[in-house]
Amino acid sequence: MIEVIGLTRRFGRSAAVDDLSFTVNPGKITGFLGPNGAGKTTTLRIILGLDRPTTGRATVNGVPYRTLDRPLTHVGALLDASAVQGGRRADQHLQWLARTNGISFRGINGLLETVGLGDAGRRRVGGLSLGMKQRLGVAAALLGDPEVLLLDEPLNGLDPEGIRWMRGLLKSLAAEGRTVLVSSHLMHEMAVTADHLIVIGRGRLLADTEITQFVRPGMSLEDTFMRVIEESAP
Template sequence: MIELSGLTKRYGEKVAVDDLTFTVRPGVVTGFLGPNGAGKSTTMRMILGLDHPTAGDVRIDGRHYHELPDPLTYIGALLDAKAVHGGRTARSHLLWLAQSNGIPAHRVDTVLETVGLTAVARKKAKGFSLGMSQRLGIAAALLGDPRILMFDEPVNGLDPEGIHWIRGLMKSLAAEGRTVFVSSHLMSEMALTADHLIVIGQGRLLADTSMADFVADNAHARVRVRTPDRERLLDALHRAGLTAQDAGDGVLEIEGDAAERIGELAAEHRIVLHELSVRRSSLEEAFMRLTAGAVEYHAHQAPPAAPWGADSRAAASGTGGQAVARTSAEG
């Protein structure tokens, strides 16, 4: 179990993590979500003792990280897949980690096989692709057979087979009763993997809830209807106080989860329906809605480039403009 209590980290005037309190419990995959700059990486670094909190406390199974005698046997983590000495082979990298944490050497071969790197065990890490480096980082996290595992963007660089594999691995680890804490920007993947969500924005806790409750609380539903009796259905909906919008291709959409009511109205008025379905927001839509006010970096669509006309030539009277004009002429 990972327990945070009032965890705060300041860098001068900048508050990176702001009074975070939550618990990551065993037996489920807990997703850690937040926009860029929300404080996720800083929080994970403080859990591992790599950064010291300005205030508050974080404990791993009741102890601070520096109090753990052989830390890799308590918590395994992947924060930076490329944080490996390039001159070491995959096997030697894992072997020194094992020896420094009192882990039997046979675990090295076990985890190399688990992550699919046995064939390249004696190749140097500097030649590894990002996907191979991810697998090596996951092997290091599993090395001490810990009860707690923490992954930051574990699917980066993995191919579809690798993504499917890591998804299954995290679920199986949680099913064994382990604590699994994973950060990712891939909402579609998180929706398939996580059971519980911790969401932060600008360093503050925004949500600590189950996946199902998060989507239900921050999403909305729409009912899609298709019928050859469009006008009659519109009249029936209007009399019932329901507003329909044209969604194109002959489809009407009604906000809310009113499928049963619409079906009953259609039956009552003997209106034939070709489609009656409920569309609920995805995890990504729910996440965007919740964190809209906590996004630090906003991108804006660039305006279309002005044609090289009279106004542009007039603006190019300075040195830079002359350089652009010459380049254009020479091209």
């Protein structure tokens, strides 16, 4: 599981994350929602050891990410699909990641097939569309067969077929008992994908509940989300 406990991250006088606590449990898809600037990406970066909190802590299976041995075998993450060396081939990118974590190359071709890039393995990453880069990012997240997955806006650049594929993939990963945390602005997709929601605003927790309990009677997820954000405004 993922645990965030009393997490605060300040930049000068501003708090991007403000005393935030929540737990992401295995076996379900947890949607991580909030408006722009709510602190979602900062929180994900702290969980992944890419940023340090001012106070509080974030752990994966009880320990900080930075202390994990061969971290890709524990946690798979997609934060920015475009942050890849464009001159490398797609398969070389995965091979480089595998080498850094002592992962065998043998499953790479099959993994590319799984994410719909079976014919693109020898293409340069710089020549791939955004949707194809997203699929490659998902392949990188799955490379070490991790039990925990963190995906930030994984639907960016995907066409309707790709969105449907991603939805099925996330559901299958959760059904296998993995911990799946997905940050997204696409409310209509979260409405049919997420089992649990963590909603934040201005760095603070606004809701931590099953989606069926969050959505108000007669309202859509988007309508309820907007109402909660409006009600939390000073």
